[in-house]
Amino acid sequence: MQAIRIIDIEKSYPLKKGKTEALKGLRFDVEEGELFGLIGPDGAGKSTLFRILTTLILADKGEASVNGLDVVKDFMKIRRQVGYMPGKFSLYTDLTVEENLNFFATIFNTTVKENYHLIRNIYEQIEPFKHFRAGKLSGGMKQKLALSCALIHRPKTLFLDEPTTGVDALSRKEFWELLRSLRAEGITIMVSTPYMDEASLCDRVALIQSGKVMQIDTPEGLRNTYGKRLFAVKGPDMLHTLQRFRKMPAVEQAYPFGEVLHVVLRKDAPPFRMPEDVEASEIAPDIEDCFISLMHEHE
Amino acid sequence: MNEYVITAENLTKSFGDFTAVDRISFEVRRGEIFGFLGANGAGKTTAMRMFCGLILPSSGKASIGGFDVYRETEAIKRNIGYMSQRFSLYDDLTVQENINFYAGIYGMSRKAIREKSAPLLKQLGLEAERNALVGSLPLGWKQKLSFSVAIFHEPKIVFLDEPTGGVDPITRREFWQMIYEASDRDITVFVTTHYMDEAEYCHRVSVMVDGRIEALDTPGGLKKSHGAASMNEVFLQLARKAKRKGD
Numbered sequence: 001m002q003a004i005r006i007i008d009i010e011k012s013y014p015l016k017k018g019k020t021e022a023l024k025g026l027r028f029d030v031e032e033g034e035l036f037g038l039i040g041p042d043g044a045g046k047s048t049l050f051r052i053l054t055t056l057i058l059a060d061k062g063e064a065s066v067n068g069l070d071v072v073k074d075f076m077k078i079r080r081q082v083g084y085m086p087g088k089f090s091l092y093t094d095l096t097v098e099e100n101l102n103f104f105a106t107i108f109n110t111t112v113k114e115n116y117h118l119i120r121n122i123y124e125q126i127e128p129f130k131h132f133r134a135g136k137l138s139g140g141m142k143q144k145l146a147l148s149c150a151l152i153h154r155p156k157t158l159f160l161d162e163p164t165t166g167v168d169a170l171s172r173k174e175f176w177e178l179l180r181s182l183r184a185e186g187i188t189i190m191v192s193t194p195y196m197d198e199a200s201l202c203d204r205v206a207l208i209q210s211g212k213v214m215q216i217d218t219p220e221g222l223r224n225t226y227g228k229r230l231f232a233v234k235g236p237d238m239l240h241t242l243q244r245f246r247k248m249p250a251v252e253q254a255y256p257f258g259e260v261l262h263v264v265l266r267k268d269a270p271p272f273r274m275p276e277d278v279e280a281s282e283i284a285p286d287i288e289d290c291f292i293s294l295m296h297e298h299e
Numbered sequence: 300m301n302e303y304v305i306t307a308e309n310l311t312k313s314f315g316d317f318t319a320v321d322r323i324s325f326e327v328r329r330g331e332i333f334g335f336l337g338a339n340g341a342g343k344t345t346a347m348r349m350f351c352g353l354i355l356p357s358s359g360k361a362s363i364g365g366f367d368v369y370r371e372t373e374a375i376k377r378n379i380g381y382m383s384q385r386f387s388l389y390d391d392l393t394v395q396e397n398i399n400f401y402a403g404i405y406g407m408s409r410k411a412i413r414e415k416s417a418p419l420l421k422q423l424g425l426e427a428e429r430n431a432l433v434g435s436l437p438l439g440w441k442q443k444l445s446f447s448v449a450i451f452h453e454p455k456i457v458f459l460d461e462p463t464g465g466v467d468p469i470t471r472r473e474f475w476q477m478i479y480e481a482s483d484r485d486i487t488v489f490v491t492t493h494y495m496d497e498a499e500y501c502h503r504v505s506v507m508v509d510g511r512i513e514a515l516d517t518p519g520g521l522k523k524s525h526g527a528a529s530m531n532e533v534f535l536q537l538a539r540k541a542k543r544k545g546d
């Protein structure tokens with residue numbers, strides 16, 4: 001069964017002059033038990049989609065369902081079954097860590113004890129601070145508390161809106177290990193992130209830009225459908241090397257990628273000979289290469 | 300050329316019995332792109348605030364652009380630029396109004412602002428948007444404008460605090476192109492980021508752990524000394540040593 005169905009969803013927000021189209025017709029499904037990633041920059045429409053699926057706002061057009069329930073007709077039922085961690089910290093800052101957790105357990109008619117096993121790994125890290133007010137916590141600890149509160153009623157489906165934004169590389173890694181363990185519990189997870197390297201940790205991802213889905217696939221599938229030749233190039237002077245490759249007719253794009261340049265050849269490229277004064281090797285694309293290539297095609 | 304524009308010697312900041320920044324020492328050269336990394340809670344923000352003249356150190360020495368961090372904080376503020384993802388431009392002012400506002404704060408004359416605005420807008424491709432509200436611009440444009448505004452008064456040093464968070468991968472790279480151009484004009488760039496590929500773009504990188512600078516070298520040097528294939532690996536190795544769970 002599909003845990004989430006999204007059928008031609010559109011949403012725009014009024015501006016002083018005209019309107020901004022946040023979602024321009026999205027259509028895809030998320031399977032039960034999937035760890036599904038929405039990958040895209042700020043302004044892509046990720047948060048808007050989360051708000052529609054968690055029944056906080058209405059779409060202008062289209063239909064959507066969560067756990068088989070319609071987001072308009074069955075909104076009260078959906079709210080009991082989902083956990084939602086918004087991008088902006090939204091717990092009660094004047095309640096303590098412990099009070100927040102008890103509060104969320106109580107409104108969902110359960111107790112902290114009943115589902116403690118789900119949150120133990122996260123909650124143990126903030127337990128020493130359980131008498132602190134939530135507003136006094138640092139960013140990373142707020143995030144752990146918010147996830148604990150979103151999980152305490154054992155939701156069937158979990159929505160996490162940019163849980164790792166602004167978080168350091170080590171904490172991000174730990175956070176993803178946690179998501180994998182929740183997935184093993186059978187919870188469907190939809191998670192958004194602007195960090196492309198996190199895409200490879202999902203079962204499937206949707207690459208989103210300007211309110212549209214550019215591609216949906218497994219991380220492996222994305223890489224396999226890339227369809228262009230890609231080289232990692234190292235030259236003596238990177239800036240100069242970059243400019244040189246950009247001028248070559250066979251080169252579609254050249255851009256820095258960590259310590260090397262990535263050089264993408266056109267699909268219909270004339271025969272290409274790599275200059276001999278650079279170190280170059282043909283490589284498989286990263287998800288970020290896929291995203292850049294899709295952005296280029298959609299422009 | 301080894302002209303230092305940032306020097307720190309045993310610089311320390313304590314809050315009560317908590318030592319946020321613990322005797323850090325380093326120098327940054329003129330025109331250098333210096334990556335200032337560390338886990339959340341390692342002390343980066345506190346250190347940055349001392350360098351920007353916003354808080355006074357507890358002990359140690361530091362000078363920023365030749366000005367002392369204890370006695371000359373106002374001179375420091377006039378001689379640096381600052382940009383972060385969180386604090387940048389005013390959405391309800393136009394592009395030109397934002398430029399006027401920031402340049403005015405830094406004491407530039409109206410004439411100078413006028414003369415420099417036109418080429419800047421042209422270079423950014425924002426001539427048609429001069430009188431548009433900044434809030435109506437796409438995020439990528441805003442970030443680039445924000446950086447240009449931060450160096451509009453030609454500061455000696457610009458501090459960038461996670462400048463590229465949430466930006467698409469193409470814009471992120473265009474942004475780094477601008478950083479390189481600023482560095483070419485001898486503006487020193489002091490930057491924090493959570494994108495480890497961006498750490499590779501820096502001339503030198505320091506990694507803070509528990510308030511101390513645990514490693515400092517070129518990206519290549521750090522990878523070599525840590526037997527790591529990427530800066531991400533270097534970072535993970537160092538950050539795992541942290542005892543304090545400040546984040």
